[in-house]
Amino acid sequence: MNAEKSLKLARRFIELPLEKRRLFLDGLRAEEIDFSQFPIPADVPQADRQALSYAQRRMWFLWQLDPHSGAYNLPGAVRLTGTLNLSALEQAFACVVQRHQTLRTVFRQNPDDSLEQVERLASINVEHVDFTLLPAIEREQAVAAEAQQQSLHPFDLANGPLLRIKLLKLGADEHVLLLTLHHIVSEGWSMNVLIDEFIRSYDAFERNEAPSLPELAIQYSDYALWQRRWLEAGEQARQLAYWQAKLGDEHPIITLPNDYPRPAVPSYRGTRHEFAVAPELVEQLRALAQQHTVTLFMLLLGAFNILLQRYSGQNDLRVGVPIANRNRREVEGLIGFFVNTQVLRTQLTADTTVAELLAAVKETALGAQAHQELPFEQLVEALKLERNLSHNPLFQVMYNHQPQVADIEAIKTASGLTLGLIEWEGRTTQFDLSLDTYEKSGRLHAALTYANDLFDGATISRMARHWCNLLRALVDHPERRIGELPMLDASEVQTRVHDWNRTHVEYPTHTSLHVLIEAQVERTPDATALVFGAQSLSYAQLNARANQLAHELRARGVGPDVLVGIAVERSVEMVIGLLAILKAGGAYVPLDPEYPAERLSYMIDDSGIQLLLTQKHLQVALPQHIPVMCLDSLNDQQIARQTRAYSADNPVDLTRPQNLAYVIYTSGSTGKPKGAGNTRAALVNRLSWMQQAYRLTADDAVLQKTPFSFDVSVWEFFWPLLTGARLVVAQPGEHREPLRLIETIRQQQISTLHFVPSMLQAFIHEVGVEQCTSLRRIVCSGEALPVDAQQQVFSKLPDAELYNLYGPTEAAIDVTHWTCIDEGAASVPIGLPIANLRTLVLDANLSPVALGVAGELYLGGAGLARSYHRRPALTAERFVPCPFNQGERLYRTGDWVRQRVDGVIEYLGRLDHQVKLRGLRIELGEIEARLAEQPSVREAVVQVLDGKQLVA
Structure with a gap:
């Protein structure tokens, strides 16, 4: 079509009312005429020519949020080797600036808040800096510092210029050229145009000739005007409908595991991590892409989505993808901000196959390509997203693939001046994470640019390695589900699974707990063992009473793995009863008298106990269909008469390490509680570790205040009796009243006690807590320990150590430990595995997750419960075979955790409804x-x- 007809059609289009423009375009399409190829007529008013593109308006909006950051700078550094003609260089840049309207404009806001683009005719200034007098090493350091400073130094959009040129002289034949443009007038394609036109102009001026560059058909403002009018003609509504349907109503933020808390306002500081993809792998990837009829871009994006899914645990991912948006011949040679951004949504799970993923990515990419003209900022506005300065709308992660990038190092001027690209680490970034892949000189290069506010370099280096591992896995296992693709290095698996679980310690786990307590009785028979209010018993007295009761229990049929219920209030008899059950060889089932009668009845029936120990005043409220023994307080003479048939000597131990010590009931998702049965060996292992770690002595007093239906009470009862310390049983209700608790600590000189964190917070803020100077050990478990509570303990009880322990009822009390320190972390960790325990952070396929990535905590080793009592199906569901050690079991905790680089575990929450x-x-x-x-x-x-x- 000739130019005259083009101009006539363009004028007709502009003159039409909006509602008729779509019909006009449809008619042109029917004639197979692409209106998008037409330049804007030369006689269009100058006011319209100064229109801004939608992309420029968005950049202005973003710049207004933080005009002093360098987040929107496009920096480049080129090393020039050879004889440099300074006059030709300055003339060349002046020529390029004169050709491109964008390089001569600034952006000003009018009093009515409208935005105006104003052309400046001032010539561009090339700044010169001489580094020749510096030593060689200092010269390179100075270049890097200058490049960094230029990349971060903000532009003034209202006054310009928006292109900075600085020439660093390093020697007679060596210079470094620093080019920095604001994103509002440029992007990656434009930088290539700038370098190309500069070289061609430089060659011409060096020969004292005028550059022979093709005349530009239009300027950037013509494109901006066309874009606005084309979209208004109906294209905007059509494409917007597509994107709204594609993205849906929910727009989740991708939550990658940050190394640092996300700031309310980002600094935009970023670092670029370059890495390479092995050439032989690239060829295999091309072959795989061809087999699935996808492009290399689609395959690489698919692998990136797998990486993001593994790191975030999310199955609905939104990745930003920039497109050049130069589909028209007239704009190919322009310098300006043409690039548009698309949001590619991928839905995947660990069960998605490689073929299914690639097909989904292909469908999404092709659909996006057919709707690529809608400006990203219009999509954001149409979706009415709530603006948040801490992160970008719609997506926080970017992927950019360039099939061919010019190799600047292969460029030479006619006079022999050679060019080389200089990369430096420091830069800026608008996104949490960006993956760039580009093909240059037949090689595939890659780089991850990350926000310094969120990540450190070691994390990104691992992420790059894991992405390459996934690329290799795609080639090696194209038939697999994506959750099965190996991502970690063999050395990483070795560290997570084995090295961090080297916890073996020899403990006397073949000896029953009560036998170890009996040995302590032999060492300190006259020392005070138990205190309850005004009552106290020596080690010998406690042992004798427990022995007499144990003999009677054995006479009633109690032996190994026989369950004995105990429903008593806090008392001396509570401790005697628990110890006696263990001595008889049985396992105790604690039944809290405060539980509803229906729950107690269920637990009694479900456990199958044949004997119940209780107190007379509680007997009426308990089920009557099983034998009952009452343990009411009696004086020594009455006990002697009542139990004269039973010896006070230690009964013969009939137990084995795998016999049960107790069955404690915990909540169940089916509406019925379930009993977890823990072994004697597991209990001895746990208490032996605690003594080795925290060292109780005869001078210590441990306050037992946890209800005995919770497993924390187990160490409160038996740890002090193993070590010669005093066991002080709190009065009923005392554990709920901080003032009474403070008084008991002072009176009994308590050195060691346990808190759930919520109770610790109430206690530590109570008036008079500073008087608890006897405290040496405060143990926390049961829920997450807030950093604030930790700080309060450090402040108010400086002589007390604070320990954070973690463990489910399905293991012997606790399985990880952490000694609290003021390390400035955002949360208090649950720490490392205790002796002879194993902790593994795994995904749904029982594969180790990457460092810092959330996964489910699995437990193994000596502390695991034997089973859920009478629940074989549930036991099989929660206690699974270990994929790393044949014959070993792992317990699925349902707890969501992650590991730091030192192996320390941080608790994040629950996976289920608990x-x-x-x-x-x-x-x-x-x-x-x-x-x-x-x-x-x-x-x-x-x-x-x-x-x-x-x-x-």
Whole structure:
């Protein structure tokens, strides 16, 4: 079509009312005429010519948020080797600036808040700096510092210039050229145009000739005007409808595991990590892409999505992809901000196959390509997203692939001046993470640019390595599900699975706990063992009473793995009863008298106990269909008469290490609690580790205040009795009243006690807590320990050590430990595995996750419970075969954690419907199931509000 007809059609289009423009375009399409190829007529008013593109308007908006950052700078550094003609260099840049309107414009905001683009005719200035007098090493350091400073130094959009040129002289035949443009007038394609036109102009001026560059058909403002009018003609509505349907109503933020907390306002400081993809792997990737009829870009993006899914745990991913947006011949040679951004949504799970993923990526990419003209900023505005300065809207991760990048090092001027690209680490970034891949000189290069606010270099280096591992896995295992693709190096697996679990320590686990206590009785028979209010017993007295009761229990049929229920209030008899059950060879089942009668009845029936120890005043409220023994307080003479048939000597030990020590019931998601049975060996292992770690002595007093239906009480009862310390049993209700607790600590000179963190917070803020100077050890477990509570302990009780322990009922009390320190971390870790325990952080395929990545915590080793009592199916579901050590079991905790680079574990939350409330482990599903049983309840939902209140 000739130019005259083009101009006529363009004028007709501009003159049409908006509602008729679409029909006009449809008619042109019917004639197979591409209106998008037409230049804007030369007689279009100058005011319209100064229109801004949508991309420029968005850049202005972003720049206004933080005009003093260098986040929108496009820096480049070129090494020039050979004889440099300074006059030709300056003339060449003046020529390029004169050709491109964008390089001569600034952007000003009018009093009415409208944005105006104003052309400046001033010539460009080339700044000269001489480094020739510096020693060689200092010269290179100075170049790097100058490049860094230029890349970060902000532009003034209102006054310009928006192109900075600085020439660093390093020697007679060596210079470094620093070019920095603001993103509002340039992008990657434009930088290539700038370098190309500079070289061609430089060659011409060096020959004293005028550059012979093709005349530009249009300027950038013509494109901006065309873009606005074309979209207004109906294209905007069509493409917007596509993107709204594609992206849906929910726009999740990708949550990669940060090394540092996300700031409210980013600094935009970034670092670029370059790495290479092996050439032989690239050829295999090309072959794989061809087999699946996808491009290399689609394959690389698919692998990047797998990486993001593994790191974030999210199955709905949004990745930003820039497109050159230069589909028209007239704009190919322009310098300006043409690039548009698309959001490519990928939905995947660990069960997605490689073929399914590549097909989904292909479909998404082709659909996006057919709707690429909609400006990203219009999409953001149409979706009415809530703006948040801490992260970008719609996506936080970018992927950019360039099939061919010019090799600047292959460029030479006619006079022999050679060019070389200089890379430096420091730069800026608008995104959390960006992956760039580009093909240059037949090689595939890659780089990850990351926000310094969020990540450190070691994390990104691992991420780059893992992406390459996934590329290799795609080639080696194209038939697999993506969750099965190996991502970690063999050395990483070795560290996570084996090196960090070298916890073996020899403990007397073949000796029963009560036998070890009996040995302590022999060492300190007259020392005080037990205190409850005004009552106290020596080690010999406690042992004798427990022995007499143990002999009677054995006479009633109690022996190894026989369960004995015990429902008593806090008392001396509570301790005697627990110890006696162990001595008889049985396992105790604690039944809290405060539990509802229905729950107690269920636990008694489910456990199958044949004998129940209790107190007379509690007997009436308990089920009557099983034998009962009452342990009411009696004086020595009465006990002697009652138990004269039973010896006070230690009974013969009949147990084996794998016999049960106790069965403690915990919440169950089905509406019924479940009993976890822990072995004697596991209990001895746990208490032996605690003594080795924390060293109780005869001078210590341990306050037992945890209800005995919780497994923390187990160490509170038996650790002091193993070591010659005093066991002080708190009075009923005392553990809930901080003032009474403070008084007991002072009176009894308590050195060691346990808190759930919520109770610790109430205690540590109580008036008078500073008087608890006897405290040496404060142990926390049961829920996450807040950093604030830790700081308060350090401040108010400086002589006390604070320990954070973690462990489910399905293991012997605790499985990890952490000695609290003021390390400035955002959370208090749960630490490292205790002796003879193993901790593994795995994904759904039982593969180790990367450092810092969230996964489920699995436990192995000596501390695991034997089973869920009478629940073989549930036992098989939660206690699974270990994929790393044949014959070993792992317990699935359902806890979401991650590991630091030192192996320390940080607790993140639950994977299921379970919560912790004031240290109580609660299955919300259990409550919902019971509510749903009521005839008047159709649906039930239970939640915890503010971490304090259970609401149904």
